Amino acid sequence: MMAQAVSNIRRPRARKTGPLRREEDMSAQARIDGVPIGAPSLDIIMARLAAIVGDRASAAPGVRADHGRSEAYHAARPPDVVVFPETTAEVQAIVNLCRELDLPLVPFGAGTSLEGNAAALHGGVCLDMGRMNQMLEIHAEDMDVRVQPGITRKQLNAQLRDTGLFFPIDPGADASIGGMTSTRASGTMAVRYGTMKDNVLALEVVLADGRAIRTARRAKKSAAGYDLTRLFVGAEGTLGVITEITLKLHPQPEAISSAVCAFPDLKAAVDTAIGVIQSGVPVARIELLDAVMMRGMNLHSRLGLPEVPHLFFEFHGSSAYVTEQAETAQAIAADNGGQGFQWAVTPEERTRLWHARDNTLYAGLALRPGAKAMITDVCVPISRLADCLVDTAADLVECGLVAPVVGHVGDGNFHLLVLIDPQDPEELARAKAFNERLVRRAIALDGTCTGEHGIGMGKMDFLALELGEAVDAMRLLKGALDPHGILNPGKIFKPHPPTQGSAP
Amino acid sequence: MMAQAVSNIRRPRARKTGPLRREEDMSAQARIDGVPIGAPSLDIIMARLAAIVGDRASAAPGVRADHGRSEAYHAARPPDVVVFPETTAEVQAIVNLCRELDLPLVPFGAGTSLEGNAAALHGGVCLDMGRMNQMLEIHAEDMDVRVQPGITRKQLNAQLRDTGLFFPIDPGADASIGGMTSTRASGTMAVRYGTMKDNVLALEVVLADGRAIRTARRAKKSAAGYDLTRLFVGAEGTLGVITEITLKLHPQPEAISSAVCAFPDLKAAVDTAIGVIQSGVPVARIELLDAVMMRGMNLHSRLGLPEVPHLFFEFHGSSAYVTEQAETAQAIAADNGGQGFQWAVTPEERTRLWHARDNTLYAGLALRPGAKAMITDVCVPISRLADCLVDTAADLVECGLVAPVVGHVGDGNFHLLVLIDPQDPEELARAKAFNERLVRRAIALDGTCTGEHGIGMGKMDFLALELGEAVDAMRLLKGALDPHGILNPGKIFKPHPPTQGSAP
CATH class of the missing domain: 3.30.465.10 (Uridine Diphospho-n-acetylenolpyruvylglucosamine Reductase; domain 3)
Structure with a gap:
């Protein structure tokens, strides 16, 4: 390998001057064997990594690219090097090396996160935990x-x-x-x-x-x-x-049963969900799919269900208790205008149903081949969910975007798959503006910008909007545990002082 | 009130030199209106507090004493002043005052904690949240x-x-x-x-x-x-x-039922608990009481139950589901030699049963009038619980202590009420040595020194034994969020560097 200088392997100045870096530590940075360096060459880094993991480190373009992209709309941000540790001791040695060389270190799992959580924003070393x-x-x-x-x-x-x-x-x-x-x-x-x-x-x-x-x-x-x-x-x-x-x-539950039920509108489905939760039925899953998503699922998974809002249910327990839970849920659905409560009792039927649910990303994309999905993730108190969904549907119509909805409705968490051409800056901007309005709507309803995807690089601006000065407490914790700022830098919050409650 | 100097209102030197205090902050300490002070007089402190809360601050001996003692065996540690805030803004002003005057601040609830969690080890201000x-x-x-x-x-x-x-x-x-x-x-x-x-x-x-x-x-x-x-x-x-x-x-559950069941020995009761949890029955309560505790409960609550190990059960759910849960539990108990499964179905019967359970502290003390209880709190993986209980019972016999057992057996958490005369140093030392052996036994079984009482002042030495260098991470967090060490100082861990995994 050529002894090339790696331009992005040094983090940008902005990160180095952030509050997460302590001035007294600067002198200890950027040295190899005691010799200060400007930007460590890739050769030196690879040689040091080889001493730890042998040939389980790679700077090959394909490997780097695989660890920089995601299924989300974010632009790819590949690391400089990918290393595949096999033991905790190897991870410790790699962390020590990155601290010594002042290299960003980004842990990487299966690459399925949705907010660029494992993107190598500042280059550096990707720690692929797959082995x-x-x-x-x-x-x-x-x-x-x-x-x-x-x-x-x-x-x-x-x-x-x-x-x-x-x-x-x-x-x-x-x-x-x-x-x-x-x-x-x-x-x-x-x-x-x-x-x-x-x-x-x-x-x-x-x-x-x-x-x-x-x-x-x-x-x-x-x-x-x-x-x-x-x-x-x-x-x-x-x-x-x-x-x-x-x-x-x-x-493993003794018995499992699943069901689907169609509703005249979103509110009827949400009211059913609230009723089921309040009744004390320990529903195992209760998923909301809107009419647009049902069209995508019919296209992608050939479900053959009416293209109106649906709830998908699953119940776990003893046979008798599963029957009791399902009857209670069915009665609550009927009270809210639910129709055609269909059972999926055999394992095959259930698998087909939940496989279709697990593939809603692809179902959504089937509605616009070639598009990417900007996946929103707000979560609100369940009493506010219907309002949030109805206002969001009106907003969608107004801004002319297509975005099927799937929601973990029992928790008040729902996703819109905003279908966009990420190469079209105007459309991307329109989608981002829509998402920002959605997040502000959710926060105004005492909700959160992310129920489950995390902040990553995609929602940093929303965190301060949601939690205000609490983000300062997070910064203090980060500074205490990672004073050199080597661990997944540039994620969750920006290192500079907070813009308290200001607009993202 | 006399302008007396308050000797213990300044914290001892040991705390001031701990790592939680940053040298650069020292110059900012111990000033009032810019004038450095040695030990602020009580008059000054009371005047500053009065400006915040009016007459809701007291240095009366009775009030101080009420906030220094607990139901546990620990010696009383009263604060210098007790203040009764009514708003968050008042709490903020009090925190700011304590930081300015370098006064310890100890939040106080109902005074029912068991490890001296709210003891004012270094004097200072007790923040009684009761209003x-x-x-x-x-x-x-x-x-x-x-x-x-x-x-x-x-x-x-x-x-x-x-x-x-x-x-x-x-x-x-x-x-x-x-x-x-x-x-x-x-x-x-x-x-x-x-x-x-x-x-x-x-x-x-x-x-x-x-x-x-x-x-x-x-x-x-x-x-x-x-x-x-x-x-x-x-x-x-x-x-x-x-x-x-x-x-x-x-x-609120639609139906509740409770039951008691006697067992030939502790292991049979624990095996029943494991079986019930593994069966997936969502038991609402499953409490273990040993033969000694049953004797105390018969004395204190006149339960009239045989003085052998018991489980107390409670089930929550729909009527049908509660019946199903109870039948499953009863069958598992019978398989383990459980006898005389007795139902408490009416609210009055249930209340009597759980009132007796809630009063096990007094039931234990009834076995030795005038004694105090050193209440242990280990929690182990449920598979290790029978071993831990049996070994502990043998240890008790060997060291000649009386200690009834009550346990949240579904979680692997149990308490011994070691009955001691806290004025007898030999007995106190013997009880402490017993508790240390118990904690070491629990940790060796991958358990914790405290399932629910916290570390307080009573278990600080065990924390490092249990979590080793993780305690250093806790110290870093404390230093980040409370750099001056004013908040409940001397609790959870000592400020000095850890004695990694060393004997308490």
Whole structure:
């Protein structure tokens, strides 16, 4: 390999002068073996990485490109180098190297995140956790499992099949458990089983100073000190690199049944969802799909359902209890004008239904071949959901965008897949303006700009709008745990002082 | 009031030189109106407090004493002054005053904590939140409520009675919601409804710099930045002062039934609990009481039950589902030798049963009138629980202590009420040594030294034993959010560098 200088491997000046960098640390930066450098050459970096991981580091353009793009609309931001660690000790050595060389370090899971969460905004080293994908230890009696971060949720559930247990969090994509932890993922079953914050018992994390810590032991609950586990869940790799995750598991339900129900309008569907939740029925999934999305799903998955708003339900429990839950839900749906409550009882029918649901991204894209989707992610208190949806539908008509809706309606979280040509600057700008109005609408209703996708690079401006000076507290935590700012820099918030509550 | 100097109002030298204090801040300390002082006189402090809260501040010995003692065995540690704020703005002004005068500030709820969590170890100002006890806003459709921290759980549930909703976390004592939040409390219903970390949606917190932040909005879930909510839950007032709490509520169950069942030994009872949890029955409570505790309960509550290990059950749900759950549990109990499954179906019977359970502290003390209880709090993975209990029972016999057991067995959390004469140094030392062996046993089984009481002043030495270098990460967070170390100093961990994994 040529001893070329790597222009983007040094982070831009803006990051270096941010408050996350302490002046007294500057003298310790940018040295190799004690010799100060300007921009370390790629050769030096590769040689240092080879000493840690052998040939499991690559600067090949194809590998870099694979780690810079996502399924979202964001422009690709490839790293300079991709490294594939296999052990926590290797991760520690890589973190130490990046700190020494002042290189950005971006942890990377399955690449399914939607807000550019793992984009290498400042170049540097991408830490692909894909080879750390083992299930390390299962405790069936305690219903927990310890895994490496690179295992995907489908791989995990395949390995759990014979234990009588399963891991319920289902964000649609076959994401890695590490990525799901880092973005505080949730998805269709969160209404029953909670989000990642509720299903991670403990973590092993490599801190920016190279030490590996364990955030908690395996007890089901603890009041021992600060909740470090939940601090790293959702931190998007900006506070440490997650190297092990202990997850709660749940008993595979004795019986499962699913159903679909058509509604005359969105409000009737939302009122049904509110009624079901308030009735105390522990519905396992309750998904809203609007008429436009149903058209896309008919196109993509040949569902053959009427193109009006629908709820998809799933119920888990004993046979008798599943029947009781479903009858309660059906009665509430009927009270709200729901029609044609159709059951999917066999595993094949259920699989077809939820496979179609998991593929709503492609169903949406089927409505406009060649488009990309800007996927919105607001979440509001459920009492405000109908208002938020109706106002948003009117806004869509006004601004002339096509955007099918799919929602985790039991949690008040919904996505619009705003179909755009990302090469068309006017359309992109129009979509961004629409999303900003949506976020402001959600926040005005006491909601959040992101229910489950995280802030990444896409929603940084909205965070201060949502949480005001609380973002300063986050900055203080970042400065304490990553004083050199090497961990996934440029994500969640900008390092400069906050624009308190100002417009994004 | 005389212009007396207050000897203990300045914190001891050891705290001032700890790493939580930054040298560059020293010059800003200990000044009033720009004039440096040695130890501010009580008169000056009272005058400054009066300017904020009028006559709602007291240095009367009785008031101080009331805020220094607890139900636990720890020696009383009264504050110098007790102040009773009524608004967030007053709390902000008090925090600013304490920072200016370098005074410790200790938030105080109902005084029911068990590890000296609100003891004024270094004197200073006790912030009694009892006058901030309002329910501010209820959203029945969203099943959430915003309250002030001083409201107790019983006050809250009394106000919720007509809404069809309730707040399930029940630590036994009528604790304040702020205190329960700060200690990450849980109790008998955590097995079904989770702990405080699972039931707090958002907080308003006054930071050490005097700013009030809101940690989250009211959406049921969010992936917007670091999980500040859960950072303050369980921080025991060391990172900020909680001034508002938004809680999740739950539907009042349509039907409730309770039952008691006797077992031949502890292991049979624990195996029943494991079986019930694994069966997927969402048991609302499942409490273990050993033979010694049953004797105490018969003495104190005249339960008239056989003095052998028992499980107390409660089931919530629809009538049909409650019956199904109870039948499943009864069958599992019978498989494990459980006898005399007795139902408490009427509200009166249930109340009598759970009132007796809530009063196990007094039941334990009834076994040795005049004694105090050192209440242990380990929590282990449920598969290790029988081993931990059996070994602990043998240890008790060996060291000659009397200690009835009550356990949240579905979570692997159990308490021994070690009955001691706190005036007898030998007995106190013997009890402390027993507790240390218990904690080491629990940690060796991958458990925690505290399931729900917190670290406070009583378990600081165990925290490093349990979490090793993770405690350093906690110290970094404390330093970032409370650089002057004014908030509940001397709790959770000692400010000096950790003794990594060393013996307590």
